Amino acid sequence: MIDHKQSNRAHLQLWREWREQGKPEAKQALIEAYLPLVDYVSGRMSIGLPKTVSREDLASYGVMGLIDATEKFDYERGLQFETYASWRIRGAIIDGLRQGDWVPRSVREKAKKVEEAYQKLEQRYLRSVTDAEMSEYLQITESEFQQMLQDIAITTVCSIDEPIREEEAETRLSLLVDEKATNPESKVNEFFLKETLAKAIERLTEKERIVISLFYYEDLSLSEIAEVMSLSPSRISQLHSKAILRLRGAMGRLKTQLFQET
Missing domain, CATH: 1.20.140 (Butyryl-CoA Dehydrogenase, subunit A; domain 3)
Known part of the structure; x- marks a missing residue:
């Protein structure tokens, strides 16, 4: 998982380029930087799920949540992106599971x-x-x-x-x-x-x-x-x-x- 001590300031320039200038390459760089967060959240949520639910499926749902978080996050508020993104990733995974009717x-x-x-x-x-x-x-x-x-x-x-x-x-x-x-x-x-x-x-x-x-x-x-x-x-x-x-x-x-x- 991403080191909790890693500050959003380390990616401040990327956030500015993405949110203020709309550079797609900055957005892509941010998504790639936080992909380990998807693995972490999907890994924890896979515990106890049926074997028919693959971890790859969870990760796919999670990536959509990460993209959504990247598009909506306001870096100027001083909040921690990892916390915000974790909620979005988890929510996307749950939405994906519900749509798949995974529990009889x-x-x-x-x-x-x-x-x-x-x-x-x-x-x-x-x-x-x-x-x-x-x-x-x-x-x-x-x-x-x-x-x-x-x-x-x-x-x-x-x-x-x-x-x-x-x-x-x-x-x-x-x-x-x-x-x-x-x-x-x-x-x-x-x-x-x-x-x-x-x-x-x-x-x-x-x-x-x-x-x-x-x-x-x-x-x-x-x-x-x-x-x-x-x-x-x-x-x-x-x-x-x-x-x-x-x-x-x-x-x-x-x-x-x-x-x-x-």
């Missing part, structure tokens, strides 16, 4: 069923529920529940970028990163969002919190996390799925509170 309807239905179960049970008990309690609620055995988690692991890869409401484009990520939200209502919503998310993370099991921390904050892959925790990759995948579904359940409760008037 039956798998999505399983994921929704488990998410709703976590939401209802943890709201009832006000704590993290066990696999046994989940299995009893779903009327399946614990081994069947573990297999269900394995089946729906692929649906948790892009969960934070999914729309909050199916009919709209606003995502959970857009609420977490919203630099323009200055009105009081947005600030209140943002406060409750962060508070709910923090409490939901606290209710995760210790292993689930470790997986979330290593994956999303330390940028380790699931296979690397498996080595660190001395667990199998499939077990790490299950822990990741459970954590994400618990968090989605918590965010679902907040969604109902925020939008019940609309």
